Amino acid sequence: MDTLLIGHAEIERVLTTVGRDALMDRIIERLTKGLTELGQRARELSPARSGFEREHPTRGVLEWMPHYDSGQGITIKTVAYSPENPRLFGLPTILSTLARYDGDTGRLLVLADGNVLTALRTGATSAVASSLLARPESTVVGLIGAGAQAVTQLHALTRTFPVERVLVWDVRKENAAGLAARTAFLGVPITVAPPDVILARADIISTATSTGVGEPPVLPYGDHQEHLHINAIGSDLVGKTELPRRLLREAFICPDHPEQALREGECQQLAGDDAAGGAIGPSLGELCAFTSQAVAHRDRLTVFDSTGFALEDHLALDVLLEIADELGVGSRAELETRPHDAFDPYSISRE
Structure with a gap:
């Protein structure tokens, strides 16, 4: 029931073990297959993204990009576009996080950094x-x-x-x-x-x-x-x-x-x-x-x-999760509370 966490160390391991070329090839192949299925109407088109603009202290946007295929789980990416990041903070212009949810229960299955994956899938x-x-x-x-x-x-x-x-x-x-x-x-x-x-x-x-x-x-x-x-x-x-x-x-x-x-x-x-x-x-x-x-x-x-949409992120995350499983990388954390009584939120404590 724990949530799989994939962060800097895990993505570094994937890049160094699998290699940049092989990783890019796998994502290109998966996107080609998934987009073909979309064109054949065998997959759902992601909803258009939404978000808000930020003016202070620096300009930019923060957006959320959801995708859901029946039986394929739900992926939601939050992505921040901040063009002043490299100059002011030494950070990438685009920062993102990917979350994968169970389509039946809504339970959070995976939380992964999306910075490298966003650049790769684009x-x-x-x-x-x-x-x-x-x-x-x-x-x-x-x-x-x-x-x-x-x-x-x-x-x-x-x-x-x-x-x-x-x-x-x-x-x-x-x-x-x-x-x-x-x-x-x-x-x-x-x-x-x-x-x-x-x-x-x-x-x-x-x-x-x-x-x-x-x-x-x-x-x-x-x-x-x-x-x-x-x-x-x-x-x-x-x-x-x-x-x-x-x-x-x-x-x-x-x-x-x-x-x-x-x-x-x-x-x-x-x-x-x-x-x-x-x-x-x-x-x-x-x-x-x-x-x-x-x-x-x-x-x-x-x-x-190319404006980028969440099916692309959903497919790229699939590739990352497959490789993480192959390599046995990723940590797990109990992020979600589980009450002993599903009808009593306070029952997470036995006191």
Whole structure:
């Protein structure tokens, strides 16, 4: 009846024992399977996330993301987005915790740190979308934003494509310059380049920035490869977007969670007449289930509008729990009170 706890020590053990590549591969594989089932309507779509904005002492949001499949348990992630964390507190921009509940009783089964897992599943989801919409022979990756997400975006893409060159840009020059050291394990050369050069030369681009609400696009409109695929990762608030509307209007757009993307993703720029007119294409789950719909667009501009939703976290947590069981890691704690009499809350004490 105890709750399984998976924290820093356990996740470090998983990473060092299983290895980054094998862990990423397992999550990519599980997401592909789970999203395909979603597109086939064999799984439920997670509700759109909810939360509140924080203004003081630092700006940011705290959100909760629930997922429930009958017979598969309930996963709820709480996630905080705080762009000032690295500068002010030496903490990641995104902090999260995952909880797994029994679907019949509501009992808390697992409590796990979600920081590494969130970065992994976000990169893995981009790899899934890119494998559908980008040319398989893509060799040049562009990264706009060189924070923590850039590491797992690039890692996942190198597991899926024959990446030979990486172009990176960040408004903080030290972040862009430091990405090569953080991704040295991939053995891929990285060059700092301005956004217009990245747009013109890349086969695949991932944008993962902390741009503010109402700020200009982080990627310009201009010349690009006809087959360019973009993973737009950073839009997660109403009014916060990364791509020029003109670029979106020319693209085939695949949202991960259509309702959520229209509210706070890149798709919010195409709400109303544009959305009704079909500018926004099938969801990622639908493309996974019916891949021919994706393959038909590989020679044109495509955009994956990634806002992140709880099924992805549910599936990634499944992978973590399987590996934790294989390795025998994780501590247990009696977190929930269990009264001797289910009708008497005071009966936890025999006094």
